[in-house]
Amino acid sequence: MxxxxxxxxxxxxxxxxxxxxxxxxxxxxxxxxxxxxxxxxxxxxxxxxxxxxxxxxxxxxxxxxxxxxxxxxxxxxxxxxxxxxxxxxxxxxxxxxxxxxxxxxxxxxxxxxxxxxxxxxxxxxxxxxxxxxxxxxxxxxxxxxxxxxxxxxxxxxxxxxxxxxxxxxxxxxxxxxxxxxxxxxxxxxxxxxxxxxxxxxxxxxxxxxxxxxxxxxxxxxxxxxxxxxxxxxxxxxxxxxxxxxxxxxxxxxxxxxxxxxxxxxxxxxxxxxxxxxxxxxxxxxxxxxxxxxxxxxxxxxxxxxxxxxxxxxxxxxxxxxxxxxxxxxxxxxxxxxxxxxxxxxxxxxxxxxxxxxxxxGEDEDIPEGGYSANAKLNEDAKNVAAALKQRAANLKDGLTRTEVRAICGGNKVSATYIDEVLNVLGDNISRGQKPGAGRSAVLYSWTGPLVREMTEEGV
The missing domain is CATH 3.40.50 (Rossmann fold)
Structure with a gap:
């Protein structure tokens, strides 16, 4: 409301x-x-x-x-x-x-x-x-x-x-x-x-x-x-x-x-x-x-x-x-x-x-204890989602795993933590191959809505 x-x-x-x-x-x-x-x-x-x-x-x-x-x-x-x-x-x-x-x-x-x-x-x-x-x-x-x-x-x-x-x-x-x-x-x-x-x-x-x-x-x-x-x-x-x-x-x-x-x-x-x-x-x-x-x-x-x-x-x-x-x-x-x-x-x-x-939908915060009890995990997931949305809005490719890690703190965070961040985003992202890159170059793209979805009953 x-x-x-x-x-x-x-x-x-x-x-x-x-x-x-x-x-x-x-x-x-x-x-x-x-x-x-x-x-x-x-x-x-x-x-x-x-x-x-x-x-x-x-x-x-x-x-x-x-x-x-x-x-x-x-x-x-x-x-x-x-x-x-x-x-x-x-x-x-x-x-x-x-x-x-x-x-x-x-x-x-x-x-x-x-x-x-x-x-x-x-x-x-x-x-x-x-x-x-x-x-x-x-x-x-x-x-x-x-x-x-x-x-x-x-x-x-x-x-x-x-x-x-x-x-x-x-x-x-x-x-x-x-x-x-x-x-x-x-x-x-x-x-x-x-x-x-x-x-x-x-x-x-x-x-x-x-x-x-x-x-x-x-x-x-x-x-x-x-x-x-x-x-x-x-x-x-x-x-x-x-x-x-x-x-x-x-x-x-x-x-x-x-x-x-x-x-x-x-x-x-x-x-x-x-x-x-x-x-x-x-x-x-x-x-x-x-x-x-x-x-x-x-x-x-x-x-x-x-x-x-x-x-x-x-x-x-x-x-x-x-x-x-x-x-x-x-x-x-x-x-x-x-x-x-x-x-x-x-x-x-x-x-x-x-x-x-x-x-x-930019006014929404991930509620504490909503997707995860880890407040930092929720905040990092929000930041990754914002970056992916922006790339989608500008018709650009998504983010590599290295780029996702950089948003979340770089080498200070583990590979397991990056998996947890991506899991928070669930079906809103897709996993593909970066064009022209090797087998290991995974590209994450935003597939969720760019704007809040509403019906005549509201959100």
Whole structure:
């Protein structure tokens, strides 16, 4: 049973206030509402705004959130519907025209957000019509059945997984092999997806995991929080006022970004060595936020050593946190990230970390006296299992007996002890021959589940 709750710091600013108003009237998990609302709000952010992660990295202000929960009892749909209802109050036009609810292929996604084709531009010019600036198409991907997307992302000719990874990066997407090539210049895509733990476990593909498909998402385990027999009224006036304020803040920040970018482009119009930096309006951090960010980065580096398999899901911690912090700031009408935004984004990522640890089973410890009364034996078995899982996730060969022994203490432990460690892992490992090696080179590989196996009844 997942019992963790996010720090209250995540419910900050306008977005947090909206969730607090909606929470009494919803059976959905408030963290699911917040995650969905962050994705939707980030999709409404002006596409020319960027966040400097490092000197060479400029990230779009987009958020990709994955709600993981049991069918019906997870209330995933209720959480996202609450966010979309808010979105309609902020901009009905955006929600009705800019939310994509299904994806069949990578090519289909690119077609949905494509620039005008040369033929279309030529026809508009001949008709005397003004040609709009190309690129920067803003969309929210609402993938309510992500399990099906996982199935479409693998196999011969599958392009969806690659296209989604590039879309998260904010890169220009293209299908150059067609007779009539299509291109989507620097699209601005946020996403919210739903999946059950069982679907995720059954359809998790090692190639996609190793390729980085899942570390582009922040995962949130969600559960029904209450049962409501009747409608519960909310403060409609305050709710409407917050939605109006969010609308105005997004418009004000967007207008400022557009004005600055237009001036920067005009100044660089004749510069042949322009590096493209003028195309963006950069969201910076306050001095206090910079100091906090240094502390957070140090903590994130320490977390990398927690679990090799976990890194396959959380390898993009810094961009996730900064994108979320920028969304908090812009929603409040600011063009600088302050320490409150950053603290909220960090706590949200920490909850995402706890969620994915629960989903993949990394939160489980071998209980004392469980597999063995020997605590060291249990700990070594856990470490060997983690190493084998990581190699499996990265599509690499397993571990030799020498490598297993090195994990357990090297020459300080006996061959009998290594046998006991391997016996603890039981049917989760297989024994084979290392390719190209001699008869004695035995290779142990992970054959158990990489993620926690769940049913509709739970674990």
């Amino acid at each position: 997942f019992e963790d709750k996010p720090d209250e710091a995540v419910y900050t600013g306008i977005l947090g206030e909206i969730v607090k108003i909606l929470e009494p009237s919803e059976e959905a998990d408030p963290i699911g509402i917040l995650a969905s609302l962050i994705s939707l709000t980030s999709a409404m952010v002006h596409p020319d705004i960027r966040i400097p992660i490092s000197r060479s990295e400029r990230h779009p202000v987009t958020a990709w959130t994955m709600l993981v929960g049991l069918t019906s009892r997870g209330r995933k749909g209720s959480a996202t519907n609450a966010a979309l209802k808010t979105g309609r109050k902020v901009s009905r036009t955006f929600v009705e025209n800019n939310v994509l609810r299904s994806l069949a292929s990578g090519e289909g996604l690119i077609e949905a957000i494509a620039d005008l084709s040369p033929k279309e531009i030529r026809e508009m010019e001949e008709a005397g019509q003004a040609i709009p600036e190309q690129g920067g198409q803003s969309r929210l991907l609402y993938l309510s059945e992500y399990g099906k997307i996982m199935g479409k992302s693998v196999g011969p000719g599958a392009t969806l997984g690659t296209t989604l990874r590039e879309a998260w990066d904010g890169e220009t997407l293209a299908v150059p092999t067609r007779n009539n090539p299509i291109k989507a210049t620097r699209p601005h895509l946020s996403a919210v997806a739903h999946v059950t733990p069982g679907e995720f476990s059954d359809r998790l593909n090692l190639t996609e995991l190793a390729g980085g498909s899942y570390n582009r998402w922040m995962f949130f385990y969600v559960q029904q929080t209450k049962v409501l027999a009747d409608d519960v009224p909310i403060d409609e006036a305050k709710y409407a006022a917050l939605c109006a304020k969010l609308r105005n803040n997004l418009a004000d920040v967007g207008m400022k970004a557009q004005t600055v970018v237009e001036a920067q482009k005009a100044a660089c119009a004749d510069d042949e060595n322009d590096d493209g930096e003028a195309d963006f309006f950069l969201i910076e951090r306050t001095p206090e936020a910079k100091e906090l960010w240094r502390d957070i980065c140090a903590t994130l580096e320490q977390q990398k050593a927690m679990s090799p398999i976990l890194d396959s899901f959380t390898g993009r911690q810094r961009p996730h946190i900064m994108r979320t912090a920028a969304t908090y700031a812009i929603a409040d009408g600011r063009t600088e990230i302050n320490e409150v935004d950053l603290a909220a984004a960090y706590e949200l990522f920490e909850y995402s970390l706890k969620s994915i640890r629960y989903v993949i």
